[in-house]
Amino acid sequence: MKGILNILLIATAILFFGCNRTTDEMPTIPAGFDIDIEEDGVMDYGIEYVAVDIDGGDATFGYRGRFIANRNNQILENIEDRALFLRDKDDVRELVEDPLQWAREGKAVDFISIDNNSDGEWPNRWELLNDSDHSTYFFGLKMVNGNGITVGWVEIDINTKNGEVEVVDKGTL
Numbered sequence: 001m002k003g004i005l006n007i008l009l010i011a012t013a014i015l016f017f018g019c020n021r022t023t024d025e026m027p028t029i030p031a032g033f034d035i036d037i038e039e040d041g042v043m044d045y046g047i048e049y050v051a052v053d054i055d056g057g058d059a060t061f062g063y064r065g066r067f068i069a070n071r072n073n074q075i076l077e078n079i080e081d082r083a084l085f086l087r088d089k090d091d092v093r094e095l096v097e098d099p100l101q102w103a104r105e106g107k108a109v110d111f112i113s114i115d116n117n118s119d120g121e122w123p124n125r126w127e128l129l130n131d132s133d134h135s136t137y138f139f140g141l142k143m144v145n146g147n148g149i150t151v152g153w154v155e156i157d158i159n160t161k162n163g164e165v166e167v168v169d170k171g172t173l
Contacts, residue, residue: 022121027114029063030164034070037141037152037170044073044143045154047165048108054115062115065126065163066108067139074102075109076140083111084130084137089153092140092173102142111137112158112165126163136168143172 034043046068054060067083069075076092078085080099086092091100103109114126130137141152152172156165 022117022123024121026116027063027122027126028162030065030162035154035167035170037143037154038150038172042145043070045069045075045139045141049163052113052115055118060116060118062113063163064110065112065158065165066110068108069103069106069141072105072144074105074142074144075107076142077101077103077109082129082131083109084128084134086138086140086153087134089138089140089173092151092153094142094149094151105144109139112160112163114163124161126158126160128158128160 029049032046032048035045035047036042037044048066048068049063050066052062052064054062067075076086076096077083078099079101096102111129112126113129114123116122136155136157139154139156141154143150143152150172152170154170155168157168158165
């Protein structure tokens with residue numbers, strides 16, 4: 001009986017400390033990809049991962065997942081909130097009012113990050129640049145081309161364990 005209790009205590013300690021620790025190993029950075037909203041063979045938006053210098057030196061740096069508007073396209077922003085503010089496509093329209101605005105053409109929006117600490121240790125999860133946790137997230141989109149303006153959206157799922165992004169749904173309004 002005492003042996004079983006010891007095994008349970010050791011297993012609990014391993015699970016607790018193993019799940020909450022940092023590591024010296026740099027995380028694997030996911031591959032970026034293009035998104036063709038209108039399915040016309042033109043890549044309207046993209047996801048990319050970029051390295052960032054946190055402290056201006058060699059010790060602390062990180063990575064950001066960015067949603068990028070290609071060419072003259074734009075991303076809907078809320079000037080009072082973080083990147084992943086949109087909960088559904090109801091607020092996406094060509095003309096918007098404060099606090100919503102269309103970002104300048106070709107802008108990139110950071111929406112996920114992972115940073116090491118001054119000891120060079122990495123967390124075991126990516127951080128969403130958002131104030132609330134949801135199962136999926138939306139970006140409002142404005143595509144500007146020779147045929148005029150098309151308003152659309154993309155719904156994404158973000159895996160905070162590995163930083164990977166999956167397009168769940170997309171479309172135009």
